[in-house]
Amino acid sequence: MNQQPNHSPYQVIEEEETLDLRKLLFKYLRYWPYILVSAIIGVAGAFVLTKYMTSVYKIEATVLISDDKPSLGADLFDGGNLFAPKNNIENEIGILKSFSLAEEAIGSLDINVSYYEDDLFKKRQVYGNIPVYVQVDWTHPQMVGGQWKIEVLDNKSFNLSLEKDDFALFNPQDPFYKTKLDQLNFQEGTYQFGQMIEGEHFKFQIDNTSSYHGETIFITLIDTPTLALSYKEKIDVTPFNKQASLLALSLETPLRRLGQDYLNKLMEVYLERELKIKNQASENTVRFIDQQLSGITDSLTFFENRLQKYRSENRIFNLSKEGTIIFERLEALERERGEAELRIKYYQTLQTYLSNEQLNDLVAPSVIGIQDPLLNSLVINLAELQSERVRLSANFSDQTPAVREVKSKIQSTRQALLENVNSALSNNENLMAQLNQRVRNVERDINALPETERNLLGIQRQFTINENIYVYLLQKRAESEITKASNIPNNTILDYARAGNIPVAPKRTLNLLVGFILGFVIPIVIIVGRNFLxxxxxxxxxxxxxxxxxxxxxxxxxxxxxxxxxxxxxxxxxxxxxxxxxxxxxxxxxxxxxxxxxxxxxxxxxxxxxxxxxxxxxxxxxxxxxxxxxxxxxxxxxxxxxxxxxxxxxxxxxxxxxxxxxxxxxxxxxxxxxxxxxxxxxxxxxxxxxxxxxxxxxxxxxxxxxxxxxxxxxxxxxxxxxxxxxxxxxxxxxxxxxxxxxxxxxxxxxxxxxxxxxxxxxxxxxxxxxxxxxxxxxxxxxxxxxxxxxxxxxxxxxxxxxxxxxxxxxxx
Missing domain, CATH: 3.40.50.300 (P-loop containing nucleotide triphosphate hydrolases)
Structure with a gap:
């Protein structure tokens, strides 16, 4: 074995890792056929999906929210922040999006039955020109949520079956809670148009409007609470800007006409509700006056008959000159005492209402002739605050800051009004005592008249008192009725609902772009994942x-x-x-x-x-x-x-x-x-x-x-x-x-x-x-x-x- 040199021409060099974009690009470009095919499939899939997706249109409307003029005397309480602006934009938005308003609008539209027809790949909902009409007895338990199939046999009969069996049971005794139906007690069969179809869990009637032989219609029954909740979530209410008091209402739906009908009905119900609250003061006034008239009418009839009888029996029709002067003095005092007595009754009634917190029954003092600006302003503002609380409570819980703030203002205004009523009642009772004393002084002069004339004066005096009060109450009642008839909502519909010509969904260009991106990215993700694993x-x-x-x-x-x-x-x-x-x-x-x-x-x-x-x-x-x-x-x-x-x-x-x-x-x-x-x-x-x-x-x-x-x-x-x-x-x-x-x-x-x-x-x-x-x-x-x-x-x-x-x- 030979000796090896210690050095080597090949050295392992530690380099900082850098991203080689060219290499990375070539690494993935080798799969370009797969990526290209996937992108083409993505675009084609998006095109087909867009073509057969249901078009959704945006329905828009506009409501003008008018601010009330401040009532006389309201400025006295500005420092205490007792009276907020009458129309808070956020509150009006909450009301328009409320469940109760949606429920009332749906109840007026009769849209609890959805009708469908077969389309190429799906069922298409129809509205307006429907071939059959279904009348549902909502006082009877109903199978909702699923789908019924109607096959028209001729112009008198049809076959009824279940298309989708995912039904829930709607119970009118407990409308907000539905139970799932596992067993459906319904037998498919042939029925006659106009026949009541009734079972344990259903009761409705199908009428023929324009269907033809062989036509197939699908229907779905939807209870009002479910529909109201659905539309409550769909509707969007937004202000145009912070300075303007204009609210834009919008709704996206595949049925343009249905969306327009719903938005228009919602705005109408909104204005009717406002008008109803506004008319409540006039209705309270009429009710109070009717209660007073019921007693006065009997007394007036009694004394009128007695006066006629006395004149006939005693053959005396007119008072002497001296008696006439005394009667005029007494009549003026009695008129003044009658008005004071009416004011006392009003204060006592108002005191009772405030003590019992019957704030919905308040009557403004001006309607019975009490010209007290402060008292009148307090009553009107308390009634409006109570109406505001009712409106907010229908949409928000008691712990919501807006509701708590209104309640606090109601208590402050109620306390101030109660103190004012107690003071006014005490003053009127003192005035009544003074008037009674003056009446007694005049009565001493009456005793100097002959007996026949004295008796006539007494009967005529009672008749005149009741007549004056009766006429006065009738006049105030007529004024209240006129006021009620002339009331109009403060808010108005600026633009009725209208649908756009171009669907807002599906967005073809966006869908094609998303399809291309997904088709392009998915194979790359798969390749990256494959390489990583x-x-x-x-x-x-x-x-x-x-x-x-x-x-x-x-x-x-x-x-x-x-x-x-x-x-x-x-x-x-x-x-x-x-x-x-x-x-x-x-x-x-x-x-x-x-x-x-x-x-x-x-x-x-x-x-x-x-x-x-x-x-x-x-x-x-x-x-x-x-x-x-x-x-x-x-x-x-x-x-x-x-x-x-x-x-x-x-x-x-x-x-x-x-x-x-x-x-x-x-x-x-x-x-x-x-x-x-x-x-x-x-x-x-x-x-x-x-x-x-x-x-x-x-x-x-x-x-x-x-x-x-x-x-x-x-x-x-x-x-x-x-x-x-x-x-x-x-x-x-x-x-x-x-x-x-x-x-x-x-x-x-x-x-x-x-x-x-x-x-x-x-x-x-x-x-x-x-x-x-x-x-x-x-x-x-x-x-x-x-x-x-x-x-x-x-x-x-x-x-x-x-x-x-x-x-x-x-x-x-």
């Missing part, structure tokens, strides 16, 4: 970066079935790879004298170390070097099978007996190349190779041959290979593309760092790299020049079509 060595540059020893040669994939490719195809590109390996040996051992010994090993069996060893020996024999191949894999010899020899004698025979090694050497059939086979498998191969006789045999072989090629066992499987490295000038570790495991790199790295093996190098075998053009890649001489054309330097190997190359690559 691959445990086999594939990329030469990746292998070179992970190795701690130099990668000195790459042997291309041979397309020939004969493994003796160097000897049988001397002008092939694979042969040129082995010539390069031979040339590298001169650089690895620049001052080497005498015999050259090379060892070949790998991590596992099947990586091509025998193929590499024999063809390396062959390139030396071609230049007249006397070369021998030693089969040292005593456990699993392969050389004899690969080259058609009989493995009857060999190295195991020499080491286990007194046989001279020269007698077991076999010719390869080619000049300058001999083979010493492994021989029959011994029971102790490791011990045989480590005995002194093997060292003596190796010494003799190296003296007689110019080049000694050692075909060693896989170092990752057996232990004796490490002992064989000491006999070689250069140790070559063979990797095979798409066959060697990546953890084999750690095996050779450990040999270098922990095992202290000198002159250890890597060879990459069976390398097949396709560039962006589908030709052999640019690594080493064995892969052609440029685009892979030989220009006469090498024999032309059979080229596979690009699709076959990719298929073979995919199999690897």
């Amino acid at each position: 691959k445990v086999k060595v594939e990329d030469p540059e990746e292998l070179e970066h992970t190795l701690k020893v130099p990668l000195i040669s790459m042997i291309g994939r041979s397309s020939y079935s004969d493994k003796k490719v160097v000897l049988t195809k001397p002008r092939s590109m694979v042969t040129e790879s082995f010539r390069n390996l031979r040339a590298d040996m001169a650089y690895l051992l620049p001052n080497h004298k005498g015999s050259l010994t090379l060892s070949f090993t790998s991590a596992i069996s099947g990586e091509g170390k025998t193929f590499t060893a024999f063809n390396t020996a062959s390139v030396y024999s071609l230049i007249g070097k006397k070369t021998i191949i030693l089969g040292l894999d005593l456990r699993k010899p392969r050389i004899a099978d690969d080259f058609g020899l009989t493995n009857d004698v060999g190295m195991s025979t020499v080491l286990s007996s007194a046989t001279d090694w020269r007698t077991v050497v076999k010719p390869s059939g080619f000049p300058y190349c001999d083979i010493l086979l492994a021989g029959p498998t011994p029971p102790n191969p490791a011990e045989l190779l480590m005995q002194p006789k093997f060292a003596q045999v190796m010494k003799e072989i190296q003296q007689e041959y110019d080049v000694v090629i050692m075909d060693c066992p896989p170092v990752g499987l057996v232990s004796e290979t490490k002992e064989l490295f000491q006999y070689a000038d250069i140790n070559l570790f063979v990797f095979r593309q798409n066959y060697s495991h990546k953890n084999a790199v750690q095996v050779i790295n450990d040999l270098k760092t922990k095992g202290g093996i000198k002159k250890l190098y890597a060879v990459f075998n069976d390398v097949y790299i396709v560039n962006s053009y589908g030709d052999y890649g640019n690594y080493g001489y064995g892969y052609g020049y440029g685009n892979g054309k030989s220009y006469g330097y090498h024999e032309e190997e059979e080229k596979k079509p690009w699709y076959k190359s990719l298929l073979s690559k995919a199999k690897d």
